[in-house]
Amino acid sequence: TSHLKKAKLMFFYTRYPSSHVLKACFHDVQLSRCVTSQLIKWFSNFREFYYIQMEKFARQALAQGVADARSLAVERESQLFKTLNTHYNKANDFQVPQRFLEVAAITLREFYSAISKGEDRDPSWKKAIYK
């Protein structure tokens, strides 16, 4: 549906929209509890994909011997961005805000440093990065 597409584009701005924010953004729809929880679920799924990619590319950068996290950036031409873009903006008919690239770079660096420090041995090491 178009709501899914709208939600995905919204993800470029907020990773953890509260139910209130969702209510506001979808005020046109009669959000039943079921639909609301569905939207919540969508964002949970969006985050999963997002963080999985982040971890994947962070490990990849580490394996490729990237000196330090500061050199990690997320450009529109980068593979990471392309992967995320095709997932949330398949039609590619939306101008992804620059802010998203900055946020993505930040989380990518957080994964990178956490992994390089061996913090990924802690079962709940991702919790510090999430949110």
Place this chain on the structure above:
DNA sequence: ATGGGTCCTG
């Protein structure tokens, strides 16, 4: 008791 989250599956 409910609702938001994660993790794992299909």
Place this chain on the structure above:
DNA sequence: CAGGACCCAT
């Protein structure tokens, strides 16, 4: 993405 099990906070 949807379902379900399970955790945590309200």
